[in-house]
Amino acid sequence: MERLTGTERAAIERLDAGAMLSRVERWAAINSGTRNIAGCAAMADALTEAFGVLPGALRLVEPAPAQAVGSDGVVSELAHGRHLHLSVRPDAPVRLLLTGHMDTVYPADHPFQTLTWREPGVLNGPGVADMKGGLALMLEALLAIEAVAPHVGYDVLINSDEETGSFSSAALLAEVARGKAATLTYEPALPDGTLAGARGGTGNFSIVVRGRAAHAGRNPEDGRNAIVAAGALAVRLHAERSPRLAVNPARIDGGGPNNVVPDLAVLRINFRPADADEIARARAAIDAAVTEVAAAHDVAIEVHGGFNRPPKPVDAGAARLFELVRATGADLGQSIGWRDTGGVCDGNNIAACGVPVVDTMGARGGAIHSMEEFLIVDSLAERAALSAVTMLRLASGALA
Incomplete structure (x- = not known):
């Protein structure tokens, strides 16, 4: 701690652990599953009130159009909540971006809706770590910055659809990151x-695979089985997997009565490429498989979707930012390490804009996306301090 400046110490002293925990408890009590539009609206209102105490221009941005393919093969518009954007001191010489999401993976009818204490200092509840704890400490760090160094320039973007791919916020994220x-x-x-x-x-x-219906007993040869074709497509694409490209055929929708050759199937499939070359290989594999299966099974195939999260390597700029965070943690008595992961988030999209990003600045916790999700409460103050001091150092040109 002796390597901290007076301003950095003042920022840390300003942090209020009780206020952060209270925010987490209030916000986690609001169900804001991505598809719960009313819940996301309530969460957006709560965040508007909370972040509205900061200076700058705050707005709720309408979601961009996004589409989904139903089990009937029909493409329809997908509803999302609004996204919060706050811009503070846009003319500052060094400007930072802080991002988070207000949505969770728990829908309105999910059984996981309440908070419980697993043990002293460990809070179990929906979104407590991912990421209402992160939002609470982000705000506290910014309040500390405003109290001791009201010259830092930054934007805050909190979207409503990160958990399902940021389809209605990706363009906004790229715009604000610029x-x-x-x-x-x-x-x-x-x-x-x-x-x-x-x-x-x-x-x-x-x-979407479209075949031809027929009687399964009287004239099956006249049918074109969409389920069989979708299965062949799944097997064909699954064979493309490698250590650098995971391929997961996750679901096939379609079919009906046993005595009808099914004329419709929808294959849901996920790819996890390690780098841009693997994206190109996956796209080529999809094109080839569609052509081959369509011809072999005499069906029509339509491909919807795409690669919405580009790979995020640790390039030179990211490495410098990681080192700054690590050194800041050391000055605070926190041991900060990192390791590669197969998970994705908005950090992928930000890095693709050429902006260095550390995308796990939130609270310490675990078992996310499950009913065992937990927050280590002491980490709220720890990580708020890490954020505040990191921001002060970034604003002073530490990466220049």
Whole structure:
């Protein structure tokens, strides 16, 4: 702690651990599953009130159009909540971006809706780590910055659809990231504080197969079985997997009565490429498989979807930012390490804009996306301090 400046010490002293925990408890009580539009609206209102105490221009941005393919093969518009954008001191010489998401993976009818204490200091509840804890400490760090150094320039973007791919916010994210010196994203760290380093990418596809119905006993030869064709497509694409490209055929929708040759199937499939070359290989594999299966089974095939999260390597700029965070943690008595992960988040999209990003600046916790999700409460103050001091150092040109 002796290497901290007076301003950095003042920022840390300003942090209020009780206020952060209270925010987490209030916000986790709001169900904001991505598809719960009313819940996301309530969460957006709560965040508007909370972040509205900061200076700058705050707005709720309408979601961009996004589509989904139903089990009937029909493409329809997909509803999303609004996204929060706050811009503070846009003319500052060094500008930062802080991002997070208000949505969770728990829908309105999910049984996981309440908070419980697993043990002293460990809070179990929906979104407590991913990422309402992260949002709470992000705000507290910014309040501390405003109290001691009201010259830092930054944007805050909190979207409503990160958990399902950021389809209605990706363009906004790219727009806001433009020109920023660095980005801090508040996904949870691991329980021991380890950060995510390099990330692979992801692509989700819904492949619609249209065959021809026929009687399964009287004239099956006149039918074109869409389920069989979709299965062949799944097997063909699954064979393309490698250590650098995971391929997961996850579901086939379609079919009907046993005595009818099914004329419709929708294959849901996920790809996890390690780098841009693997994206190109996967796209070529999809094109080849569609052509071959369509011809072999005499069916029509439509491909919907794409690679919505590009791979995130740790390039030179990201390495410098990681080192700054690590050194800042050391000055605070926190041991900060990182490791590569197969998970994806908005950090992938930000890195693709050429902006250095550390995307696990949130609270320490674990078991996310499950009913065992937990937050280590002491980490709220720890990580808020890490954020505040990191931002002060970034604003002073530490990456220049």
